Amino acid sequence: MKWANVKLIWLRELRDQLRDRRTLFTVAVLPVLLYPLMGMVLLKVMPFSQQQPVRIWLIGSERLPESPPLLVRPTPTAERQFAGFDDEQVDATQRLEFAPPQSPADATAEAEAAIEAGLYDAVVYFPPDFSDDLADFQQAFKHPGGRRAPIAVNVPSPHIYFDTSRDKSRVARDRVEEALRRWREEIVRETFRASNIPVVITHPFDVHTSDLAELATRRALIWS
Structure with missing residues (x-):
């Protein structure tokens, strides 16, 4: 299979996905709205459970x-x-x-x-x-x-x-x-x-840890 054909199929599938408004909303818009909302709810619930x-x-x-x-x-x-x-x-x-x-x-x-x-x-x-x-x-x-x-x-x-x-x-x-x-x-x-x-x-000793993951990877894990 030639790369030109692969590129053509990929572009066609991408165009079809972008035409579907529901898919576009689910992939691009919903996470932007949902994750901050979930974070706000969690911040509200945690003090309530503690107080x-x-x-x-x-x-x-x-x-x-x-x-x-x-x-x-x-x-x-x-x-x-x-x-x-x-x-x-x-x-x-x-x-x-x-x-x-x-x-x-x-x-x-x-x-x-x-x-x-x-x-x-x-x-x-x-x-x-x-x-x-x-x-x-x-x-x-x-x-x-x-x-x-x-x-x-x-x-x-x-x-x-x-x-x-x-x-x-x-x-x-x-x-x-x-x-x-x-x-x-x-x-x-x-x-x-x-x-x-x-x-x-x-308490004879302490344990020190070092996280070697890159900053971008740690940020991605927060939203996963």
Whole structure:
């Protein structure tokens, strides 16, 4: 096949496509209108998902250790909130309520009923022995003479109940997990400091990355 014939066929097909207004609109006009619109919608939705108020019920949080705290009062008259977050943002986007310690069976039943009824967006259950076992775990790192006792304490895990089919419940779950993660990291740092262990041992190195793709390629991937 000669290149002249290939060029002739290509030009004919291109002319036919340009004559079709629907194809021309779909290929050239619609993306120009659709992609910016999708970007604007995404920018509107993301702050909404982050700022919508959620209700979180904490069961058995009364005996949690005071240092480091999981819950704080921004002001003496304010309600307790998760530590480590911007006070104004947290106060406007979440409501915490509390219940006394309960047995695992009772807590599970009440948490499931509360989530199914829509009374709360997430429920956090702390087992009755959580605080004592956590204190024993921290104490196990300390031993006279610089020697440390074997770690034989198993700290029970807090349990988060939520409904993944509800947007607000997923947002509440994410906030609880982030609060517990920050609190756990602070417990590790405080335990190491009290045991004269360098905190840097938990983060011995950083990972650096280099993206070798060309700028035009990265821009194309954004719109793909």
